[in-house]
């Protein structure tokens with residue numbers, strides 16, 4: 001059964017339409033990640049789900065029950081905030097039990113719950129401290145504890161890791177993922193971080209312009225982005241998008257990029273033959289452009305191109321190379337031992353099986 | 368703080384600052400010294416001088432037996448009046464202002480902007496605009512010439528100030544904290560009591576000091592809305608100086624002035640640093 | 653939030669506090685158009701109260717005095733407060749004690765301030781007498797009884813009382829100027845004087861303006877101080893609008909005219925506050941857009 005259903009939710013702040021018809025259906029036990037550029041309304045949507053903000057129109061159902069007029073306390077949700085929002089004047093223990101205190105849960109039960117959660121998160125030594133005496137990572141754990149102690153129907157996270165340093169973020173990311181695998185709760189998680197989205201989500205909702213652009217599992221969002229926005233937003237570095245003409249070649253089809261001397265002809269997979277004759281935007285992930293010797297599979301005939309290098313960015317694990325292909329600048333991800341210098345011409349191996357085609361007018365995925 | 372090496376400019380700064388401080392202390396020193404000098408001694412010299420004989424009796428007389436407008440009870444009953452007015456009005460206006468400031472800043476409601484604008488206006492509205500209405504209201508509710516009437520006035524008027532200051536201070540409480548509390552299931556009063564109030568001491572010190580000194584020192588309402596034995600100390604001091612206009616009693620008068628100023632001076636001496644700190648912690652916006 | 657205790661604790665006080673401002677302002681304004689004398693009376697006399705108040709010598713002098721007093725008090729108090737703040741900002745020893753000394757006059761009532769300064773300034777018993785007794789027989793300091801100078805005694809006492817408050821606000825302002833800004837100026841080779849003039853004081857403007865406005869509305873409302881220090885005299889030399897209102901309402905039993913004078917006071921006040929509010933609004937908009 002769907003744990004959370006969002007139907008045609010609109011939200012207007014004064015003259016600004018922040019959300020314009022959001023529809024999501026989230027299954028029980030799913031880990032849904034909301035991503036999108038800053039200001040696209042992710043927090044607003046989360047607040048509406050929590051009941052902290054009232055939608056202008058549309059409805060929210062939690063566990064089959066319409067909760068449009070239910071106040072936050074009765075929605076059976078827990079939320080973790082970016083700033084953690086720990087009550088500064090209370091100890092960690094009081095912070096964790098405040099929700100139960102408000103619901104008049106007996107003391108023995110509260111103590112048991114604190115014991116369980118603090119063991120789970122390993123914050124037992126901190127229980128009698130105030131938030132001001134904790135490090136950023138510890139605060140984050142306490143904020144998690146405050147949510148976990150409640151055992152709610154729905155967990156909401158609003159960028160809970162973005163105030164942590166890079167190392168801690170990776171650790172907490174894995175912990176949250178493990179936690180989800182252990183307790184199987186339904187979670188809605190807002191983040192800016194591509195990797196968090198890809199690694200944690202069972203499904204990703206990409207938001208932009210007040211709309212859900214795509215709602216699918218991470219692999220689909222990554223490999224088959226629904227439109228150019230998603231293609232360019234997801235992935236770091238983002239997908240290369242080049243205008244191309246599709247020309248029939250025997251039983252197959254070629255993408256022709258650029259004109260004159262710069263022109264490059266890229267054979268596409270045979271199933272795209274039907275698009276011959278169209279102008280399209282060709283999408284190619286940077287990892288589909290690699291050094292000459294790379295093979296993308298046992299029986300795959302590699303496609304070789306020669307192209308001038310504009311710039312290289314060694315990151316250690318790989319080297320990102322900016323090259324010019326058919327007059328367009330594109331990024332490739334090369335093995336770090338390949339040393340190319342700006343201005344040189346290099347030879348690159350291309351994997352066209354994962355190419356995407358977008359309609360240049362509607363910008364949606366067509367093939 | 369880093370030690371700053373001595374230079375001539377710094378020496379000059381010290382000299383200027385100490386001289387200025389001495390000048391600011393002159394009136395206080397004069398009052399204290401005069402309160403210990405006899406009337407004859409003052410009359411023979413001037414208001415500025417070191418006591419030849421210590422006339423401690425001035426204080427006893429000012430406190431308990433000096434005659435002000437036919438009643439020879441000293442300033443003692445008027446001090447008591449001021450206490451009876453100031454303490455409840457300070458506490459009430461601070462508490463109500465804190466709740467109101469909390470409601471306006473953290474729970475947006477329809478018309479909150481208007482209410483807040485009016486409250487702010489109340490801080491600036493001259494007392495002269497409210498004098499006659501208050502007179503009539505007091506008469507109609509049967510509180511004419513009573514201390515309770517002044518308590519009511521100072522509570523209602525004082526709320527303007529306390530609401531303004533608390534509201535400005537509470538604006539710095541993050542909205543996410545409020546959201547977390549609402550999800551935890553806390554209501555209006557529980558959030559106030561358990562989360563907002565524990566964060567409030569800096570601003571409450573400011574409002575309490577401000578209200579206490581403001582109400583204690585208030586004169587216009589005291590002199591127009593009360594008479595005789597119901598008057599607060601400020602009105603009594605003026606009556607006292609009128610009473611001795613013909614036969615100056617500067618020693619006793621100084622003692623009375625000193626006693627009248629003592630409560631607020633003590634409040635400042637002990638609370639002053641918190642006052643400045645709280646004022647700068649966000650009350651001025 | 654629709655429950656009874658909430659209504660009682662929030663709405664009743666809030667409405668009383670906001671409501672009395674509206675109702676009383678309207679009420680006094682209405683009385684200023686009635687022929688009220690000893691008691692409020694109904695009837696309509698149009699602007700007659702206003703024209704007669706504006707025509708009295710009392711009001712004219714009071715208003716002229718207000719201009720003089722207001723300008724002198726506001727400018728000098730801010731200046732003194734600024735000097736004190738800059739001096740205290742020099743990381744000197746005993747800052748806490750000094751700050752308390754400059755601030756303590758604020759704790760005492762205007763009645764006390766007025767009384768004490770009336771002694772000090774009274775030529776018969778104050779500073780002049782002391783100097784004469786000490787042998788400087790030609791020393792004269794008799795502003796208190798000098799019609800032309802009496803208003804400055806009020807300014808003097810008021811500065812003594814309020815400059816500590818100005819200092820506290822300005823000191824807070826000085827201390828809140830960003831440290832990096834000062835470091836940048838130091839690296840640019842600016843000396844302490846230049847840093848104050850070119851970096852810190854310009855950043856202090858918003859607080860200076862706030863201080864000016866607070867002091868100005870203070871000046872417009874000044875009543876107790878004059879009552880205790882000069883009683884408005886000698887003659888009408890230190891008469892101020894607040895005293896004129898009191899005089900009309902309670903000494904002469906002319907509530908209608910007193911109300912008109914009170915409304916004129918309010919208008920003067922609004923003349924200061926509205927531009928200030930507008931300025932604040934523009935500033936906030938600018939900050940929001942930046």
Ligand SMILES: Nc1ncnc2c1ncn2[C@@H]1O[C@H](COP(=O)(O)OP(=O)(O)OP(=O)(O)O)[C@@H](O)[C@H]1O
Pocket residue numbers: 013014018036037038039040041042043044045
């Ligand atoms: N209370 C409000 N009043 C007016 N506008 C608001 C309010 N809250 C949010 N907005 C606007 O709504 C839009 C969406 O805000 P929201 O906080 O949901 O964005 P977000 O996707 O969470 O961004 P971020 O990634 O930066 O957190 C923004 O343009 C914001 O300015």
Ligand SMILES: [Mg+2]
Pocket residue numbers: 042043044158
């Ligand atoms: Mg957000």
